[in-house]
Amino acid sequence: MTSRPGTRVAVVVGNPKPRSRTLEAALHVGRELTDGAEPDLVVDLADLGPALLDWSDPTVAGLVEEVGAADLVVVACPTYKGTYTGLLKLFLDRFATDGLHGVAVPLMLGAGPGHALAPELTLRPVLTEIGGIVPAKGLYVLDAAYDDPDAYTHWLGLARPAITAILDSTAGVTS
Template sequence: MIGAKAAGRPARTAVVVGNPKPFSRTLASAMRMARELSGQEPGLVVDLVTLGASLFDWDDPTVAELVSEVGRADLVVVGSPTYKGSYSGLLKLFLDRFATDGLTGVAVPLMLGAGRGHTLAPELMLRPVLTEIGATTVRGLYVIDNRHGDPAAYADWLASTRPAVDALVRRRRGASV
């Protein structure tokens, strides 16, 4: 797990969630993934709905600082509910703030939805955007809403993806020290 100190400092882990409901299942799932991947609580949690109208103000200093902090994180879990086969407009508002090289860490796309019909949404919709803004990405995860609290909903993905995330974060941290 990347939570162990490497290169003299603990990994910086962030969670960004674009669900229009505060303290959502999407947030709970993203927090679970961040803890599982890093071995620690995330240092930064951005539940975008709590920012309200400031997301529309391109000069808002709070949002600008959050973009900067997320951009510097070693690991970012980016979560959204699935709407019309894609991620939420709330998340788009935030991601649009990043320059093409603004997200420098490893990003993990996570989406929740009601059925299996949108299983590929994290890969086809969210992952390309995260890559476009500079992140190194790994295969995304789609979780059925009513299974968000079930560890089995994450187990296979974690078993196959955790080693890649760990290696990418370690490589990034070694290069940045």
């Protein structure tokens, strides 16, 4: 995929640990989908803390608006009890049903293969409910392989063509 000027990329991470492996995995996926370009916005939800509970917080409201306007959003989270974290749920609950306007990539990390369907069964539905376009199946990566590029190769080979086609077809279209 060619990095196009004007393509806005956001990464949202719902790991309660700041600067986590989940963040590194999400940044890797974002870069891979944009020929190495750094995302325009990185939201590490652990840094927002109690502000996520305050529905009048202007910082969180601004981040929701920025993420919602992105052309590509990588939404990443560790698998907790078979689903995504409450931290991520608090953030995603802020979006209206048409609040996400771009392509969304559900990414989850987990300790074992037992939860490999979690991105499809738990995260993908909420991303589509808030308006995201999810053209490829969700990505599940084992924690132990988060820093191994080979852990992403197969998924990228399948997902990149669809994501690229959508981003190319919407280039220059304003929401």
